[in-house]
Amino acid sequence: MTDWEPKIVAFLCNWCSYGAADLAGVGRMEYPSNIRVVRIPCTGRMDPKFFMAALREGADGVWVSG
Amino acid sequence: MEHMGIEPGRLQFSWVSSAESTKFVQVVTEVTQAIKELGPNKTLVKSIPEVA
Amino acid sequence: MLGYIDKIKEVSKRLLEEGQVEMVIGFRKGTLSMMNEPHFARTPAEVQNFVWDSNCGINLCNYLTNRTEKIGILAKGCDSRNIVTHIIENKIKRDQIVIIGVPCKGMIDRRKMSSLFEGEIDDVIEDEHNITVKGAGFEKILNKKDVLQQNCAVCIHRNPVIYDERVADLVDEQTDIDRYADVREIEALSAQEKAAYFEKLLEPCIRCYACRNACPLCYCPTCFTDESRPQWVGKGQDTTDVSTFHFLRAYHCAGRCTDCGACERSCPVGINMRVFTKKLEKDCLELFGWEAGLDPDVRPPLDTYKPGDPDDFIK
Numbered sequence: 487m488t489d490w491e492p493k494i495v496a497f498l499c500n501w502c503s504y505g506a507a508d509l510a511g512v513g514r515m516e517y518p519s520n521i522r523v524v525r526i527p528c529t530g531r532m533d534p535k536f537f538m539a540a541l542r543e544g545a546d547g548v549w550v551s552g
Numbered sequence: 553m554e555h556m557g558i559e560p561g562r563l564q565f566s567w568v569s570s571a572e573s574t575k576f577v578q579v580v581t582e583v584t585q586a587i588k589e590l591g592p593n594k595t596l597v598k599s600i601p602e603v604a
Numbered sequence: 605m606l607g608y609i610d611k612i613k614e615v616s617k618r619l620l621e622e623g624q625v626e627m628v629i630g631f632r633k634g635t636l637s638m639m640n641e642p643h644f645a646r647t648p649a650e651v652q653n654f655v656w657d658s659n660c661g662i663n664l665c666n667y668l669t670n671r672t673e674k675i676g677i678l679a680k681g682c683d684s685r686n687i688v689t690h691i692i693e694n695k696i697k698r699d700q701i702v703i704i705g706v707p708c709k710g711m712i713d714r715r716k717m718s719s720l721f722e723g724e725i726d727d728v729i730e731d732e733h734n735i736t737v738k739g740a741g742f743e744k745i746l747n748k749k750d751v752l753q754q755n756c757a758v759c760i761h762r763n764p765v766i767y768d769e770r771v772a773d774l775v776d777e778q779t780d781i782d783r784y785a786d787v788r789e790i791e792a793l794s795a796q797e798k799a800a801y802f803e804k805l806l807e808p809c810i811r812c813y814a815c816r817n818a819c820p821l822c823y824c825p826t827c828f829t830d831e832s833r834p835q836w837v838g839k840g841q842d843t844t845d846v847s848t849f850h851f852l853r854a855y856h857c858a859g860r861c862t863d864c865g866a867c868e869r870s871c872p873v874g875i876n877m878r879v880f881t882k883k884l885e886k887d888c889l890e891l892f893g894w895e896a897g898l899d900p901d902v903r904p905p906l907d908t909y910k911p912g913d914p915d916d917f918i919k
Contacts, residue, residue, distance in 0.1 A: 505570025547587035
């Protein structure tokens with residue numbers, strides 16, 4: 487499995503990292519395409535059940551960023 | 553989570569301001585790299601029985 | 605601990621007669637040995653059914669959630685801490701309850717007892733230190749210390765932390781005990797070993813939710829397990845779903861669990877799910893110096909922000 491690429495679910499805060507992701511897009515910066523972004527209204531919305539669900543449905547990693 | 557048998561690093565936390573696109577790119581790269589090294593997740597994945 | 609009962613009856617009777625409370629929650633003899641059941645005395649006459657011995661392990665605080673009447677309640681150390689948690693979480697008002705503090709010396713683990721004998725136990729008679737167990741063809745005297753529930757054996761809050769009436773002098777608190785030996789044992793395992801350990805531990809779980817129902821903290825009107833849109837956790841006995849249920853339930857108890865042992869006690873298949881809650885309890889103590897339910901005026905760590913909160917896990 488040399489060509490295996492991980493699937494990472496990213497929970498990004500609307501006001502912080504999501505903004506950063508947007509800015510990265512505007513600035514045409516390159517970054518790995520393994521992340522699948524879920525926008526949350528605030529990192530305070532994060533709940534253990536979110537990442538448990540993500541892992542259960544087959545994610546290889548979870549990244550929470552405020 | 554680590555206590556529950558998920559490898560350390562499978563779940564990552566970070567703090568990036570909305571103006572820090574460079575840091576965002578850097579963290580994405582780091583996270584991806586860390587998880588690549590861990591390999592596919594095997595714990596807590598629900599296996600759905602195949603239906604013929 | 606056995607001598608408490610007269611005082612318990614006396615206090616409860618007085619509270620009911622004076623009209624200070626509308627009911628007193630305590631214990632009465634269960635239909636099976638070692639299984640005392642909750643008793644709700646609403647008249648002074650019903651007080652006669654109260655009992656108190658080493659089989660009163662159920663956490664009575666569970667019956668206080670969202671009650672509106674005036675209630676008298678018997679409270680061991682752990683019950684009283686859960687009452688404090690209830691007050692903090694606005695599930696009951698302080699002026700609504702009269703807490704009858706019962707200093708506790710630990711409750712008997714009925715599963716440990718039954719495992720010691722071949723046949724069924726018919727009768728259990730206890731005195732201050734020993735227990736005489738009678739069954740078909742056997743009779744044995746055991747030391748009470750040897751058959752305590754594990755959480756009682758490592759308990760450091762035997763005396764109620766909050767009370768209006770007290771039925772006896774406070775007992776000596778245990779010091780010098782290693783409370784988290786079992787947690788450390790698991791912490792030392794590798795990720796794979798942990799996963800395997802928990803899978804084995806949870807294998808017999810039948811998802812009856814007895815642990816959830818016995819727990820005074822589990823009062824959500826709709827539990828996440830019953831939510832169907834979105835469905836966070838499957839309802840079957842799939843290993844992933846079973847562990848998701850137990851992990852998430854433990855997370856919900858973080859910073860609130862008092863290690864009363866009601867969950868483990870109620871489990872029909874004898875799973876020690878306290879290994880999860882205890883780890884979180886240990887973390888709370890180490891990271892925030894917090895023990896649940898000691899003071900109704902202090903907000904719990906997951907409820908407040910302090911600039912000094914540990915944040916090593918954030919990059």
